[in-house]
Amino acid sequence: MSIPFILFFACALLAVIGAVLLIAAREPIHSALALILVMVSLAVLYLLLGAEFIAAVQIIVYAGAIMVLFVFVIMLLNMGVEERTDFSKLAKFAGLPLGFFLLLWMAHWLAHSPAGKVVGTGGPAPAGAFPTVELSKQLFRPYLLPFEATSILILIAILGAMVLARKEE
Amino acid sequence: MEFISQHPVLVASVIKIAVLLFVVMTALAYLTWLERKVVAHIQSRWGPYYVGAHGLLQPLADGLKFLFKEDVTPPVSDRLVYTLAPFLALSLALTAIALIPFGPPTAQLFGQPAFLVSDSNIGLLFLFAITSIGVYGVALAGWSSNSKYPLMGGLRSSAQMISYEVSLTISVVGVLLLAGTLNFNGIIEGQKGYWLHFIPRWHAIPQIVGLFCYLTAAIAETNRVPFDLPEAETELVAGFHTEYSSFKFAMFFMAEYANMITVSCLATILFLGGWLSPFPDSWTWQLFLPGAGLILLGIYCAFDTVTKMRGIARLQFAVVTLLCLGGGALCLIPPVAHYIQGVFWFTAKILAILFFYIWMRGTLPRFRYDQLMAFGWKLLLPVSLANLVITAFVIILPLLRNG
Numbered sequence: 001m002s003i004p005f006i007l008f009f010a011c012a013l014l015a016v017i018g019a020v021l022l023i024a025a026r027e028p029i030h031s032a033l034a035l036i037l038v039m040v041s042l043a044v045l046y047l048l049l050g051a052e053f054i055a056a057v058q059i060i061v062y063a064g065a066i067m068v069l070f071v072f073v074i075m076l077l078n079m080g081v082e083e084r085t086d087f088s089k090l091a092k093f094a095g096l097p098l099g100f101f102l103l104l105w106m107a108h109w110l111a112h113s114p115a116g117k118v119v120g121t122g123g124p125a126p127a128g129a130f131p132t133v134e135l136s137k138q139l140f141r142p143y144l145l146p147f148e149a150t151s152i153l154i155l156i157a158i159l160g161a162m163v164l165a166r167k168e169e
Numbered sequence: 170m171e172f173i174s175q176h177p178v179l180v181a182s183v184i185k186i187a188v189l190l191f192v193v194m195t196a197l198a199y200l201t202w203l204e205r206k207v208v209a210h211i212q213s214r215w216g217p218y219y220v221g222a223h224g225l226l227q228p229l230a231d232g233l234k235f236l237f238k239e240d241v242t243p244p245v246s247d248r249l250v251y252t253l254a255p256f257l258a259l260s261l262a263l264t265a266i267a268l269i270p271f272g273p274p275t276a277q278l279f280g281q282p283a284f285l286v287s288d289s290n291i292g293l294l295f296l297f298a299i300t301s302i303g304v305y306g307v308a309l310a311g312w313s314s315n316s317k318y319p320l321m322g323g324l325r326s327s328a329q330m331i332s333y334e335v336s337l338t339i340s341v342v343g344v345l346l347l348a349g350t351l352n353f354n355g356i357i358e359g360q361k362g363y364w365l366h367f368i369p370r371w372h373a374i375p376q377i378v379g380l381f382c383y384l385t386a387a388i389a390e391t392n393r394v395p396f397d398l399p400e401a402e403t404e405l406v407a408g409f410h411t412e413y414s415s416f417k418f419a420m421f422f423m424a425e426y427a428n429m430i431t432v433s434c435l436a437t438i439l440f441l442g443g444w445l446s447p448f449p450d451s452w453t454w455q456l457f458l459p460g461a462g463l464i465l466l467g468i469y470c471a472f473d474t475v476t477k478m479r480g481i482a483r484l485q486f487a488v489v490t491l492l493c494l495g496g497g498a499l500c501l502i503p504p505v506a507h508y509i510q511g512v513f514w515f516t517a518k519i520l521a522i523l524f525f526y527i528w529m530r531g532t533l534p535r536f537r538y539d540q541l542m543a544f545g546w547k548l549l550l551p552v553s554l555a556n557l558v559i560t561a562f563v564i565i566l567p568l569l570r571n572g
Contacts, residue, residue, distance in 0.1 A: 003179065029250060029312065036305070043298075056294035064301025065331075071305065072327045075312040075320065132291060132351060 008048055015041035026084070028074045032067060039063045053132045181281040186267060189286060193266055197426045198228035204527045211531035222478055222486040235419035243314065243412045250313040255413065255420035258306025262427035265299045268292050269434040270353050272444050272511035284444075284512055285354075292353040293345070296435065297338060300390070304330045306424060307392070311409035322408025325538065326392060332545045333389035333396075340382035340553040343560040344372045344439045357443035369447050373440040376560070380440045382553040384525075387432035389545065391425065393526060395533040396541060433522040434515075441518050444511030456506045459513040463497030 018037035025031045039062045046055035088095075139147055173180045202217065202224060209216025217224025242251070270292075272284025282288070289295055304327055311323015348356040362370045373380050389396040410421045437443055448455045470490040478486045499505055536544065 003176070027247065029247065029309075033250070033253075033309075036302075040302075052289070052291045053294065056291050056298045059298035060294065060301050064298060064304075064334075068301075068304050068308070068327060068331060071308055071312075072324070072331070075308060075324060075327070078320075 004048055007044065011041040011044040011048075014038075015045070029071065032070050032074060035070075036063050036067050039067070053135055177281065181279070182286055185281075185283075185286045189267060190263065193263065193427065193430070194423075196430065197423050198232060200426050200429070200523065201231070201422075202228050203523070204530070207524065207527045208531045211528070222482040222489065225485070225489070232419070235416050238415040240415035240417065243316065247313045247315075250309050252417075254306050254310035254313060255417045255424075257309070258303065258424035259420040259427070261299055261303045261306065262424040262431065265296055265303075265431045266427060266434070268296050268299075268353070269431070269438070270357070270443065271515050272509075273357075274354055276508055276511055288354060289352065291351040293341070293351045293356070293439075296431070300428070300431065301334065303424075303428065306421070307409050310413065310421070314409070314412035316412050319409050319411045322411070326409060329392070329396065329541065329545075330390055332542060333386045333549070336382055336545060336549040336553050337386035337390055339550070339557055340379045340386060341435075341439060342557050343376050343379040346557075346560050346564055347372055347375065353438050353443070357438060357445060360442040360445060363449055367449060369442055369445065371440060371442040371445075373442075376440060376556070378552065378556040379560075380436070382549055382556065383436060383440065384522075385549060386545075386553075387436065388526065388529065389541070391428045391432055393425075393429065394530040395536050397535060429523065429526060430519065433519045433526070436522055437515060437518040442514075443518075444515040446510065446514050456503065456510065457501055459509060460497045460500035460506060463493050463500060465497075467491075467493030467497055 015038050018034045018041060021034035022031050022038065025034060039058060043055040043058040043063075046052075046058060205227075206216040206224070217227040220227045220230050242248070267286045268289065270285035270288065272282075274282040274285060274288060276283050307330070308323045308327040311319045311321075311326070314320070314323075344356070345351065348359045350356060350359070360369070360371050364370060364374075368374070388394075410418055413421060446455055467490050470486060470493055474483055474486040474490055500509060
């Protein structure tokens with residue numbers, strides 16, 4: 001067991017635990033904290049794959065900006081404990097087995113696909129395998145149009161939110 | 170032994186982190202001493218004076234006091250989050266410092282760079298990643314205390330930190346355009362050389378607007394005067410940490426000072442040439458500056474010991490004098506002088522910025538909340554954006570002209 005593998009399993013486990021807690025927690029703020037845990041663990045996984053830039057951006061954008069706003073809103077509204085309805089019978093008898101089956105199927109597919117072989121046997125990529133300079137060259141040359149279109153889309157979404165939130169005069 | 174030879178970087182990193190932790194903790198303690206002293210002298214007072222000579226043992230006494238005080242936990246809304254918040258604040262603040270290169274990678278010990286723990290390709294982004302999560306400590310503390318004033322403080326600080334983080338990041342991008350790298354050592358190396366043979370090529374000169382935007386935003390990010398709205402005593406008792414006592418309070422306190430050190434380090438690296446000397450290499454006498462400075466300090470301490478100190482304080486100050494003189498003599502030995510050159514300049518620059526911080530605290534009154542928001546969004550953000558656009562144009566123009 002090399003150190004990157006230990007790190008991988010620790011972070012993968014943390015991510016799964018965080019994801020389960022996110023759904024199971026009854027306090028909204030606990031759910032938010034669990035989601036942050038998932039995001040940080042994912043960032044470490046990206047780091048192990050050599051994608052340093054993606055890892056840092058994952059934390060800055062998701063954990064550092066979006067989740068801060070979530071927590072801010074939860075604090076502002078001072079939300080109480082969630083109320084639960086009874087667990088649906090359909091979900092219990094059909095959903096859970098189906099979900100489990102889907103998970104098995106995905107694991108099987110990953111283990112036999114070329115991507116799975118790289119992850120499973122090749123070990124972690126060396127740090128700096130995907131340099132930031134290369135990423136920005138790709139982003140600003142061949143993929144410039146989709147990149148800018150996405151940013152304009154986000155801008156439109158912000159404007160839409162402001163229009164909706166504005167009080168009628 | 171086999172483990173050490175197999176993982177030299179890992180072992181070296183762990184040792185360096187332990188040493189750095191010790192140094193940073195001591196620096197934090199003495200930063201509070203420095204702040205109290207400087208503010209006291211600005212206000213024509215003496216500041217801490219009686220615990221140790223010149224109050225030098227005051228931080229130790231304060232630390233012990235925090236350790237042994239009763240840890241009162243109010244009927245909080247959420248005990249887990251209440252306990253988590255100070256740990257989050259302090260651990261993130263300390264993690265950020267581990268990314269800083271305090272000296273050049275060429276200064277080595279046992280084949281490992283002695284003064285830097287990590288040399289990441291995207292050091293700057295990592296630092297921003299860690300500091301951007303730092304908001305949670307304050308926000309969660311305010312929320313989980315189950316009390317009006319902390320909640321207000323937590324809300325204020327989240328809003329303030331989100332607002333000023335935008336300007337902070339944008340003010341730094343100008344430097345990144347000039348440097349063309351996210352690696353701290355790369356950014357510092359890029360500032361080597363001199364204009365007219367004596368003006369250092371630091372980013373502070375072309376990016377002077379960026380430097381001012383950065384410093385302003387950094388003060389707001391660390392919740393310091395004049396932007397210390399989250400803990401405005403006159404309005405909010407003590408803001409987000411009102412309900413915290415004993416060592417949990419001390420952890421917030423330490424986190425605040427650690428954040429101050431981090432932003433000062435960042436300003437030094439990005440704008441003031443990091444561990445580079447401000448003088449050209451041909452001025453060889455600068456090698457002996459650290460030693461000479463320490464010896465001068467030692468002479469002053471000796472004078473003080475003989476003329477002013479009485480009783481046990483005299484003994485304590487004699488020890489300080491001997492330490493200064495001995496350290497100064499050690500730093501005068503040429504190999505040692507070469508070795509510590511980078512660290513000396515880095516520390517000197519950090520101290521200058523920290524002094525500036527404390528100076529601001531002693532001078533300026535607090536902003537009103539709406540003034541703070543208006544200043545951040547309506548002045549600081551446009552100015553740093555304009556700085557970024559102009560820098561980008563200046564860089565791209567020669568490229569455009571050449572086709």
